[in-house]
Amino acid sequence: MSKKYNVIDLFCGCGGLSQGFIEADYNVILGIDHWKDAIETFNYNHKNSKGIVADLLNLDPQEIKTRYAIENVDLIVGGPPCQGFSIAGKRIIDDERNQLYKSFLRFVDYFKPKGFVMENVPNILSMGNGAVKSQILKDFKDIGYKINYNKLLASDFAVPQNRRRAFFVGLKNSLEFEFPKPITTDNKITSEEAISDLPKDSLEDGCQYTINPKSVFQREMRNGNKVVFNHQITNHSEKTVEIIGMVPDGGNYKDLPKELHETRKVNIAWTRLNSKKPSFTIDTGHRHHFHYEFNRVPTVRESARIQSFRDEFIFCGSKTSQYKQVGNAVPPLLAKEIALKIKNYL
Numbered sequence: 001m002s003k004k005y006n007v008i009d010l011f012c013g014c015g016g017l018s019q020g021f022i023e024a025d026y027n028v029i030l031g032i033d034h035w036k037d038a039i040e041t042f043n044y045n046h047k048n049s050k051g052i053v054a055d056l057l058n059l060d061p062q063e064i065k066t067r068y069a070i071e072n073v074d075l076i077v078g079g080p081p082c083q084g085f086s087i088a089g090k091r092i093i094d095d096e097r098n099q100l101y102k103s104f105l106r107f108v109d110y111f112k113p114k115g116f117v118m119e120n121v122p123n124i125l126s127m128g129n130g131a132v133k134s135q136i137l138k139d140f141k142d143i144g145y146k147i148n149y150n151k152l153l154a155s156d157f158a159v160p161q162n163r164r165r166a167f168f169v170g171l172k173n174s175l176e177f178e179f180p181k182p183i184t185t186d187n188k189i190t191s192e193e194a195i196s197d198l199p200k201d202s203l204e205d206g207c208q209y210t211i212n213p214k215s216v217f218q219r220e221m222r223n224g225n226k227v228v229f230n231h232q233i234t235n236h237s238e239k240t241v242e243i244i245g246m247v248p249d250g251g252n253y254k255d256l257p258k259e260l261h262e263t264r265k266v267n268i269a270w271t272r273l274n275s276k277k278p279s280f281t282i283d284t285g286h287r288h289h290f291h292y293e294f295n296r297v298p299t300v301r302e303s304a305r306i307q308s309f310r311d312e313f314i315f316c317g318s319k320t321s322q323y324k325q326v327g328n329a330v331p332p333l334l335a336k337e338i339a340l341k342i343k344n345y346l
């Protein structure tokens with residue numbers, strides 16, 4: 001039997017990133033996040049891991065090591081929120097907004113794993129004309145890691161979504177990490193292939209599927225599962241249903257009569273999925289993106305499919321919270337590709 005590598009997931013959310021590593025046969029020993037609902041989901045779905053609710057801002061890695069009797073950490077993964085990196089000249093300063101990134105750095109420095117994966121929004125690479133990126137490379141070099149970074153497009157890795165994310169992979173052994181090559185460039189999974197087997201109306205949690213899977217992707221997401229969770233539809237106002245009813249598959253507000261263009265003052269308003277293409281980046285529940293066919297926003301389960309969560313992965317908390325957990329996550333199938341690749345370097 002091959003050795004299972006131990007992973008800690010920081011800022012783990014519901015555990016999309018962890019899920020990818022688990023599917024690649026890693027042992028995720030710990031997930032940490034300060035969001036109770038997300039940790040409830042994490043623990044529900046990752047029975048062999050321990051998700052803990054804690055604020056990473058001031059968390060001491062030594063305390064975590066002692067309290068959870070952690071012996072050996074091979075990898076640290078995670079996506080510290082870095083929306084507002086503040087920099088002075090070419091340096092990330094010790095500003096409040098940077099402390100979460102610094103926490104990630106502190107954990108890596110303390111546990112000294114064989115490697116780490118840090119995920120973030122793509123524009124982290126261009127922030128401050130590249131100053132943020134340079135500082136990240138330097139900070140980790142100073143504690144002994146060689147970083148390779150790249151932007152990956154989820155739809156290149158069998159995820160039905162054009163979501164782009166930046167990944168920094170650091171290795172202690174100084175090897176050059178080569179990112180996985182795209183596997184679905186000409187045969188991207190479409191939103192129809194992702195969700196066309198899920199019905200227009202709500203299903204009570206635990207109900208059986210109403211029809212057979214219609215695509216290979218759907219079969220894969222069902223994975224032998226027999227019942228559906230998190231498929232409760234949103235009931236929109238009559239006016240909303242009427243307006244979105246005028247937008248065709250793949251269309252947006254530009255397809256509406258001129259006088260309706262201004263009904264929602266954001267340019268992503270009244271956007272429908274395109275059934276023949278991967279989805280755009282799903283959101284955390286702002287209700288501007290609609291199903292390609294039905295006059296409603298996708299359900300949590302449909303959103304989870306678009307993120308490549310298998311149907312057996314169940315989301316806890318309120319519906320609002322579930323949307324946010326799904327929308328925040330790293331698509332498990334994308335995470336899995338990275339996880340498989342890193343194994344060659346450990």
Ligand SMILES: C[S@@+](CC[C@H](N)C(=O)[O-])C[C@H]1O[C@@H](n2cnc3c(N)ncnc32)[C@H](O)[C@@H]1O
Nearest residue numbers: 011012013015016017033034035055056329330
């Ligand atoms: C982008 S999400 C992570 C998604 C996760 N990697 C996944 O794949 O599901 C960022 C997470 O950071 C968490 N977070 C933000 N500030 C935090 C803090 N001070 N301590 C712990 N977690 C924090 C949020 O609750 C959120 O779940």
